[in-house]
Amino acid sequence: MEKHYLAIDLGAESGRVMLGSLADGKLTVEEIHRFANQPVTIQGTLRWDLLNLFAGAKAGLKKAADRGVAISGVSTDAWGVDYVLFKEKEAMVTNAFHYRDSRLDGVMEKVFAKVPADRIFAETGIQFMQINTLYQLWTDAQTRPEVLEWADRFLNVGDYFNYLLSGTPAGEASLASTSQLYNPVKKDWAWDLIAALKLPKKLFPDLVPSGTRMGPLQRDVALETNLKNTQVIASCSHDTAAAVAAVPGQGQDWAFLSSGTWSLLGTELGAPIIDAVSRKYNFTNEAGYANTIMFRKNIVGLWIVQECKRAWEAMGNKYSYDELTAMAEAAEPLRSLIRPEDERFGKPGRMPGKIADYCRETGQPVPTDPGSFIRCALESLALLYSKTLSECADATGRKFKTLHVVGGGSRNRLLNQFTADAVGISVQAGPVEATAIGNLLIQAKTLGHETGDIRSVVRRSFPVEVFVPNDAGAWHGAAKRFEGLPVLP
Numbered sequence: 001m002e003k004h005y006l007a008i009d010l011g012a013e014s015g016r017v018m019l020g021s022l023a024d025g026k027l028t029v030e031e032i033h034r035f036a037n038q039p040v041t042i043q044g045t046l047r048w049d050l051l052n053l054f055a056g057a058k059a060g061l062k063k064a065a066d067r068g069v070a071i072s073g074v075s076t077d078a079w080g081v082d083y084v085l086f087k088e089k090e091a092m093v094t095n096a097f098h099y100r101d102s103r104l105d106g107v108m109e110k111v112f113a114k115v116p117a118d119r120i121f122a123e124t125g126i127q128f129m130q131i132n133t134l135y136q137l138w139t140d141a142q143t144r145p146e147v148l149e150w151a152d153r154f155l156n157v158g159d160y161f162n163y164l165l166s167g168t169p170a171g172e173a174s175l176a177s178t179s180q181l182y183n184p185v186k187k188d189w190a191w192d193l194i195a196a197l198k199l200p201k202k203l204f205p206d207l208v209p210s211g212t213r214m215g216p217l218q219r220d221v222a223l224e225t226n227l228k229n230t231q232v233i234a235s236c237s238h239d240t241a242a243a244v245a246a247v248p249g250q251g252q253d254w255a256f257l258s259s260g261t262w263s264l265l266g267t268e269l270g271a272p273i274i275d276a277v278s279r280k281y282n283f284t285n286e287a288g289y290a291n292t293i294m295f296r297k298n299i300v301g302l303w304i305v306q307e308c309k310r311a312w313e314a315m316g317n318k319y320s321y322d323e324l325t326a327m328a329e330a331a332e333p334l335r336s337l338i339r340p341e342d343e344r345f346g347k348p349g350r351m352p353g354k355i356a357d358y359c360r361e362t363g364q365p366v367p368t369d370p371g372s373f374i375r376c377a378l379e380s381l382a383l384l385y386s387k388t389l390s391e392c393a394d395a396t397g398r399k400f401k402t403l404h405v406v407g408g409g410s411r412n413r414l415l416n417q418f419t420a421d422a423v424g425i426s427v428q429a430g431p432v433e434a435t436a437i438g439n440l441l442i443q444a445k446t447l448g449h450e451t452g453d454i455r456s457v458v459r460r461s462f463p464v465e466v467f468v469p470n471d472a473g474a475w476h477g478a479a480k481r482f483e484g485l486p487v488l489p
Contacts, residue, residue: 003449004069006032006230007439008057008161009239010078012261013037013306015053017060018433019067020440022449026461027441029433032067033060039098046098048082050157054164058225065226073443074165074217074227075235077242077435078158079262080178081133085140085151085203091164093151099131100348103143107135115196118279123190125274125285126180127298133179137199153203158237165221166214166232171205174241177287184272184285184293210236210289211446235442236289240264240296243406245289245438246431248458253401255389256296257419258434259409261303263381265388266296273395281391289442289454295396297388300340302409304377307351312370319370325414327371328378334478336364336376339487340384362485382418383475383482389423403427404464406434413465420467421475431462 002023009016017033035056040049057076064071085093097103108130111120117128126132133156140148155163156175163169176182176189181204183190189204208214214232222228236242243258249268258264272285272293281297288294305324312319319327336359338345344354352373359366359376367373385403393400403423405416410429420427431437441457444450450457469475 003444003447004071005440005443006061006064006071006074007436008060008074008076009436009439010053010076010157010161011037011239012079015056016436017057017064018436018440019064020436022440022444025452025457027437027457028461029436029440032063035059040095042095045103046101047095048098048157050084050092050096050160054161057161058221061221061225061227071227071230072447072449073231073233075233075439075443076158076161076165077235077237077239077439078156078161080156080175080238080240081131081136083133083136083154083156084160085147085154086160087150087152094147096157097136099136103139104130104135107139111135111138111197115193120180120193121279122274123183123193124180125184125272125278126177127282127284129298134181134197137181137203138197141199148200148203151203153205155205156237158239159205159234162214162232162234162237165217167218168214168232169205170208170212170214170234172212172234172237173207173209173287174289175237176207178238182287184287185274187287208234209291210234210241210287211442213446231447233443233446235439235446238286239435241286241288241294242436242438242442243434244268244294245442245454246434246458247404247406248428248431248455248462248464249402249404250455253399255392255400255403257385257403257405258407259301259405259412259415260407261301261306263299263301263385263409264296265299265385266294266392267396267398267400269293269295269396277395281395283392283395289438295392297392299381299384299388300346301381302412304340304345304351304381305374307348308355308370308373308377311350311352317370324370324374325412327369328374329414331369331371331375333375334379334474335372336367337383337478337482337485338376338380339482339485340377340380342486342488344488378412378415379418379478380482382415382422383479385419386422386424386479387483401425405429406431408432416465416467420469421471422479424469424472427467428464429467430464431458437462
């Protein structure tokens with residue numbers, strides 16, 4: 001008997017409601033509704049418009065109900081680190097800050113003056129990034145303590161949406177682990193660290209494992225959307241964890257690259273690695289489905305391409321992503337390189353100008369047209385993937401034979417080929433909708449509709465495209481050039 005589920009998948013540029021249908025051990029996925037995610041600048045701060053996102057999600061749920069099929073479950077996944085403060089009788093105390101808001105500039109050094117970085121890493125095993133929940137909550141405690149005093153608790157974005165749907169305020173483990181306030185060994189909040197930072201204990205929600213029933217849709221949501229007998233599931237509320245659950249890998253000789261606005265590269269482990277090597281490489285140990293650990297690193301990703309596209313659109317030149325990729329393919333190879341992890345490339349605005357400045361500063365030819373700018377960005381990303389994969393292999397002692405690329409970036413065949421060339425191993429691209437697929441299949445497992453291995457269902461249901469490396473000599477030389485380029489942390 002066919003079963004149906006809905007995934008609310010919230011990304012940096014848009015949100016979607018995806019319908020999953022499971023029958024005979026195979027899953028099909030269909031986009032029911034898409035809505036824009038447009039952050040708002042207000043009084044000099046950058047915020048998420050979560051109320052508009054929730055309205056978009058409910059519109060998608062209603063469209064699904066209009067199909068006339070029984071929807072067994074619904075679950076939200078979203079990006080990590082950002083959060084909403086709320087009270088029992090007040091659904092949102094303030095609009096949630098965007099992780100790119102400038103209030104976080106320089107905050108890590110202030111925190112390290114209170115609690116040493118080595119202690120923070122020892123307790124959490126998380127990559128140091130100023131966007132992490134730790135630094136955001138600490139900033140709130142310093143700059144607007146009255147807001148924290150008034151709030152009952154916080155929830156990260158995916159969990160907050162599940163709360164609005166079900167009325168159950170709980171933190172799902174995979175999303176909580178992005179905060180740098182979670183201990184992956186104890187599988188609980190890092191209470192000693194929280195106390196040392198003097199963060200209010202009352203704000204931290206109860207934790208639940210991936211694949212937890214949160215209860216039925218709240219009555220008002222059910223009436224508004226016309227959904228009946230639908231359970232809300234905390235699948236993996238962290239979009240990366242949901243995507244990794246749907247990686248079609250087998251054995252232990254594979255790594256994953258979740259490719260989108262951010263690139264997230266690493267491997268799946270049975271236990272965290274919190275030692276001097278992982279600390280040196282700034283890797284993270286985040287919770288995954290079924291008590292696994294995603295040992296990985298955040299990389300700036302296709303944000304650079306997205307920002308270039310926005311800059312050219314503001315100048316009146318509208319290019320599609322396909323057009324930009326075609327122009328990049330025709331451009332001269334390995335002419336100019338940047339270090340995508342340089343802090344300037346993680347900030348919004350003037351991206352082509354930043355690339356040109358970097359090339360001038362490092363004595364390289366400056367790109368002169370959109371194709372050469374995009375080729376520079378894509379080749380540089382591929383070389384950063386290669387460097388990061390080597391670090392992952394060193395930290396874990398694994399020798400990787402396959403890199404699985406999932407997510408929206410897996411559509412970019414040019415980047416996939418560059419990646420294969422740079423890493424020197426087979427790249428398997430797909431499925432594109434890995435995040436939604438992982439979300440949907442975890443729901444099916446939680447509700448007892450699927451008893452087998454999730455990845456086996458993925459392999460039966462979705463094809464992959466294989467890219468093999470070539471032109472090793474040119475890419476080896478480029479890797480040496482890349483390593484010699486400067487990075488402003």
